[in-house]
Amino acid sequence: MPLFETQEQSEAFVIQLKTSHLEAANAAEFKQELGMLDLPQAGKVVVDCSGLAFIDSSGLGALLHLNNSLRGGVRPLSLTNLSPEVLSVVELLRLNTVFNLEN
Numbered sequence: 285m286p287l288f289e290t291q292e293q294s295e296a297f298v299i300q301l302k303t304s305h306l307e308a309a310n311a312a313e314f315k316q317e318l319g320m321l322d323l324p325q326a327g328k329v330v331v332d333c334s335g336l337a338f339i340d341s342s343g344l345g346a347l348l349h350l351n352n353s354l355r356g357g358v359r360p361l362s363l364t365n366l367s368p369e370v371l372s373v374v375e376l377l378r379l380n381t382v383f384n385l386e387n
Contacts, residue, residue, distance in 0.1 A: 287314050290321065296328040296362075299350075301336050306343030314346045318353070329358050330386070334365035339373055351382065362386050 287310060289300045299318075303310060323329065331347065351361040362384040366374065374380055 287317055292324075296330045297324045298330045298332055300332045301334075304335055305338045306336060306346065307338065307340040308342040311342035311346040314343075315349055318346070318350055323354060324358060325355055326358060328362060329354055330362045330364055332364050333367070333370060336370055337367055339370050344373070344377065344379065348379075348382070360384055 285302070287301065287303045287306075289302060291298050291300070303314075306314060329350075331350070347361065347363070354361060360383055363374070364386040366385065366387075371385070374383070374385070
């Protein structure tokens with residue numbers, strides 16, 4: 285089962301997470317699946333985290349890897365629909381200064 289699905293919306297390329305946990309157990313697979321994507325050269329890339337209940341340092345590392353792989357006109361990566369638990373981890377590590385956070 286894929287860890288995410290993608291869709292192109294009018295102003296954004298959306299990566300919809302299909303897992304409730306992004307952690308050491310699946311972060312490498314997530315990065316591998318991301319590597320097969322044809323990411324846009326410009327515009328906005330959004331990761332919809334509406335189903336994500338837990339993230340650890342490996343999961344955050346995978347999101348940072350995705351952010352770093354985006355080219356010039358696409359940065360920074362936007363995270364949307366974060367649960368309070370995931371949001372607290374992102375803010376605790378001050379990654380809210382790296383990612384755009386949207387609700």
